[in-house]
Amino acid sequence: MQDAPSRPYHHGDLRRAVIETALDMLRDEKGWQFTLREVARRAGVSHAAPYKHFPDKAALLAELAMIGFDRLRESLSAAKPTAPKSLRDELTKVARAYVAFGTDNPALYRLMYSAEEGQAVGIHLDERALAVFDVLLEILRRGQDAGSIRKRPIEGQAAAGWGLIHGMTMLAIDGLLVSEKVGSAPLDAALSTLVEGLGNPAT
Amino acid sequence: MQDAPSRPYHHGDLRRAVIETALDMLRDEKGWQFTLREVARRAGVSHAAPYKHFPDKAALLAELAMIGFDRLRESLSAAKPTAPKSLRDELTKVARAYVAFGTDNPALYRLMYSAEEGQAVGIHLDERALAVFDVLLEILRRGQDAGSIRKRPIEGQAAAGWGLIHGMTMLAIDGLLVSEKVGSAPLDAALSTLVEGLGNPAT
DNA sequence: ATACATTGTTGACAATGGCTACTTAGGCGC
DNA sequence: GCGCCTAAGTAGCCATTGTCAACAATGTAT
Numbered sequence: 001m002q003d004a005p006s007r008p009y010h011h012g013d014l015r016r017a018v019i020e021t022a023l024d025m026l027r028d029e030k031g032w033q034f035t036l037r038e039v040a041r042r043a044g045v046s047h048a049a050p051y052k053h054f055p056d057k058a059a060l061l062a063e064l065a066m067i068g069f070d071r072l073r074e075s076l077s078a079a080k081p082t083a084p085k086s087l088r089d090e091l092t093k094v095a096r097a098y099v100a101f102g103t104d105n106p107a108l109y110r111l112m113y114s115a116e117e118g119q120a121v122g123i124h125l126d127e128r129a130l131a132v133f134d135v136l137l138e139i140l141r142r143g144q145d146a147g148s149i150r151k152r153p154i155e156g157q158a159a160a161g162w163g164l165i166h167g168m169t170m171l172a173i174d175g176l177l178v179s180e181k182v183g184s185a186p187l188d189a190a191l192s193t194l195v196e197g198l199g200n201p202a203t
Numbered sequence: 204m205q206d207a208p209s210r211p212y213h214h215g216d217l218r219r220a221v222i223e224t225a226l227d228m229l230r231d232e233k234g235w236q237f238t239l240r241e242v243a244r245r246a247g248v249s250h251a252a253p254y255k256h257f258p259d260k261a262a263l264l265a266e267l268a269m270i271g272f273d274r275l276r277e278s279l280s281a282a283k284p285t286a287p288k289s290l291r292d293e294l295t296k297v298a299r300a301y302v303a304f305g306t307d308n309p310a311l312y313r314l315m316y317s318a319e320e321g322q323a324v325g326i327h328l329d330e331r332a333l334a335v336f337d338v339l340l341e342i343l344r345r346g347q348d349a350g351s352i353r354k355r356p357i358e359g360q361a362a363a364g365w366g367l368i369h370g371m372t373m374l375a376i377d378g379l380l381v382s383e384k385v386g387s388a389p390l391d392a393a394l395s396t397l398v399e400g401l402g403n404p405a406t
Numbered sequence: 407a408t409a410c411a412t413t414g415t416t417g418a419c420a421a422t423g424g425c426t427a428c429t430t431a432g433g434c435g436c
Numbered sequence: 437g438c439g440c441c442t443a444a445g446t447a448g449c450c451a452t453t454g455t456c457a458a459c460a461a462t463g464t465a466t
Contacts, residue, residue: 014413035453046415048455053413057454113377120377124384133384150399156392159385160367163393167370168362174316175324181336182362189359190366196353197400217443238423249445251425256443260424 015053017043022064023108032061032111061111062123068105068112069129075101076135087143088195094135095165095191102169109173113166136161140198150200157198164194218256220246225267226311235264235314264314265326271308271315272332278304279338290346291398297338298368298394305372312376316369339364343401353403360401367397 021043025034036057037047054060079097084090102109112129113120123129140157143149149157168190171177177186224246228237239260240250257263282300287293305312315332317323326332343360346352352360371393374380380389 036455037453047453048416049414051455113373113379121379121381124379125381130384152396153386153392155382155384155386156389157396159371159380159389160393160396162385163370163374163389164363164367164397165370166374167366167368167372169370170316170373171366171369176316176327177362178324178328179358180328181333181358182365183356183358186359186362186366189356190363193355193360193363193400194367194396195400197396197398201404239425240423250423251446252444254425 014043014045014049017045018050018053018060019063019067022060023067026064026107026111027105029107032064032107032114036060058119062119064108065112065123066126066128068108069126069132071105071108072098072101072112073128073132073135076132080135087139087146087148088199091139091143091161091195091198092191094139095161095194096187098165099169099172099187103172106173109169113170133158133162143198148200148203149198160197161194164190217246217248217252220248221253221256221263222266222270225263226270229267229310229314230308232310235267235310235317239263261322265322267311268315268326269329269331271311272329272335274308274311275301275304275315276331276335276338279335283338290342290349290351291402294342294346294364294398294401295394297342298364298397299390301368302372302375302390306375309376312372316373336361336365346401351403351406352401363400364397367393 018039022034022039025039025042026032036050039060040047040050043049050060054063075097076094079093081090081093084093112123137154137158140149140154140161144151144154168177168187172187183189221242225237225242228242228245229235239253242263243250243253246253253263257266278300279297282296284293284296287296315326340357340361343352343357343364347354347357371380371390375390386392
């Protein structure tokens with residue numbers, strides 16, 4: 001991780017290094033409330049150096065959130081089966097990957113959804129965040145065309161899917177899906193209920 | 204609220220006053236990251252006075268969260284129709300009240316779900332939090348008995364309901380339910396999808 | 407070579423904020 | 437009255453942090 005010999009005065013690629021270090025810290029810690037100074041410390045530079053690459057802390061956070069959306073989309077794409085048995089199967093696999101991303105990257109996920117003074121809205125309307133949403137939309141659209149998903153306004157179905165998946169992710173991250181409340185396989189159960197609700201009963 | 208003339212040296216009921224003041228602040232601000240000093244300031248006492256009634260800040264936060272659960276349960280009970288047209292109607296009304304509670308009390312709701320170093324689990328297993336969950340369970344149970352809700356393990360159905368409702372609440376609080384993504388009535392759509400998923404198709 | 411822009415370093419400011427002593431006010435039993 | 441307990445006030449420690457200003461090193465174009 002740390003470069004070996006007598007760090008040259010100029011890092012060379014500190015911007016990237018700061019981002020990488022911050023992502024590392026998000027991996028380690030539970031929350032995204034790291035300090036810029038700590039990032040600098042871990043990156044092996046002085047505490048003010050990051051300011052040469054980011055106007056302020058919020059800028060770094062926004063950048064990290066965007067990277068989070070990119071990675072989430074990649075996760076979802078990777079989880080999409082190439083030859084799905086059914087659309088319901090596909091939807092389930094993608095949803096599972098979504099929740100897994102959240103539990104694997106709790107701090108990053110929280111950051112992506114933390115309303116930094118109402119800026120969350122803007123972030124979520126960015127192209128890179130919409131790309132994640134489009135994965136869901138595309139599946140629903142295809143399902144409607146194929147007849148396996150109810151023909152309802154697709155935005156509403158997307159709302160249901162997003163809401164349930166986001167909710168389960170948050171609950172999972174917070175460790176609240178304890179068997180006392182939701183049994184032993186809450187995610188399976190929730191997803192199958194969702195799929196029932198979205199699915200066309202005629203099929 | 205504020206006692207009138209020349210505050211006596213001893214407040215008399217500072218514990219309650221601190222809680223009330225903190226609840227006021229939660230109503231005003233978006234987050235629950237108020238400072239104890241600010242609470243004391245608003246309550247009109249010195250910044251150290253609260254420590255006579257709460258060992259530390261976390262204790263106050265826990266107390267507030269519990270009150271939140273109490274109020275949420277009351278809201279749900281109040282929303283439960285006395286003579287519901289159907290169980291689906293009842294479920295929808297209660298769910299709507301849940302989300303409304305969240306959007307009406309965003310900071311308090313966030314506090315209730317903020318994992319203060321993994322203590323969220325304990326809080327949510329407390330009797331007063333479980334009482335909220337029981338409202339959902341009871342409706343599902345009754346629905347299963349009446350045959351209008353699918354006969355599936357009830358914990359799984361509760362997971363789906365909780366997940367979707369909590370998710371929609373969080374999205375609503377964060378202002379993310381914008382029409383560009385989820386259309387004009389996302390909550391309606393999501394709840395009807397949920398009800399479809401939970402409902403017994405035979406009926 | 408030399409000027410200039412870039413990128414890092416050092417140091418400090420200002421605000422914050424939880425928490426802890428120690429001191430004072432006041433009520434209550436005796 | 438007297439002493440004691442509780443509740444409140446005052447003062448401050450101590451650590452943290454975002455940010456900025458001034459300075460130093462390095463690379464680059466002329």
